[in-house]
Amino acid sequence: KPCLHIREAVVSTQSTGITTMKCSETDAEPETKAVEKWTQLRCHINTDVRYMQLGLTMGLKENIEKTSSTLGRNAVYVKTSNVNRLPSYLTINFIRFFYKEKENINAKVLKDIKFPMEYDAFELCTPELKEKLAPGRDQFEAIRQKKIEKELSGKDIKNKHDLAKEDNKEVRYEPHSFPDDTGSSNSGYYELQAVLTHQGRSSSSGHYVAWVRHKEDNWIKCDDEKLSIVKDEDVLKLSGGGDWHVAYTLLYGPKRCPIWEEDSKEDKKEEPVVPEMEKME
Secondary structure, three states, X not given: OHHHHHHHHHHOOXXXXXXXXXXXXXXXXXXEEEEEXXXXXXXXXXXXXXXXXXXXXXXXXXXXXXXXXXXXXXEEXXXXXXXXXXXXXEEEEEOOEEEEXXXXXXXXXXXXXXXXXXXXXHHHEOHHHHHHHXXXXXXXHHHHHHHHHHXXXXXXXXXXXXXXXXXXXXXOEOOOOEOOEOOEOOOOEEEEEEEEEEEOOEOOOOEEEEEEEEEOOEEEEEEOOEEEEEEHHHHHHHHOOOOOOEEEEEEEEEOOOEOOOOOOOXXXXXXXXXXXXXXXO
């Protein structure tokens, strides 16, 4: 069913947001709300932005100019957006190109903008979605608490993820989407899966390279027909700041929550059998 697969691919990368539009030049015009669909989130870049999170936050609030029916002329509106659906796979586009009228070119912003290997999109969401994400996020917190207990107790408590790694078995995970919304994220937690970089000073020239996560901290650098293995630290150096490869588009995939099971056969100890006479005594 190719059509079904295409639909699943679309919804797995599509966010939706609630946008509000308010005219900043008059209070007589009521605020309007609308639902928008996005295939990517935009990371804006200016002198204040050094980290991806701030750029994304700025991208959800902007001033636009459009015709005001109340004023009968063009006016400035403040457009504010919040995410009310997170996809399984989140695409983030760095706004690195801008038009230079004097030179008549699309120039590139080379500024260093740090991005994380793991990303939490919770702060971008509407209050309703934040509440809906809580159970999925609690699963990760439960795993974190189990690991803390393990460290404090000194016991060799293992979960299915650890045991599967030792035995080369398939790891089992909790669902990462809501039951009624295939292709969504039910936690807001993500892991970086791929990076598209651009090397050059203009959008009309330069060289594009793909960096794709292979396994754990191993990545494959896809430079035309040349493939090579790189590490996490090499990918994090793609944040910009010079003429080296600069991150242009990021693809985050769902962070998977392993199913914890302390009472696995590998870790469970049998209790000693106490004779009935001893129990009576």
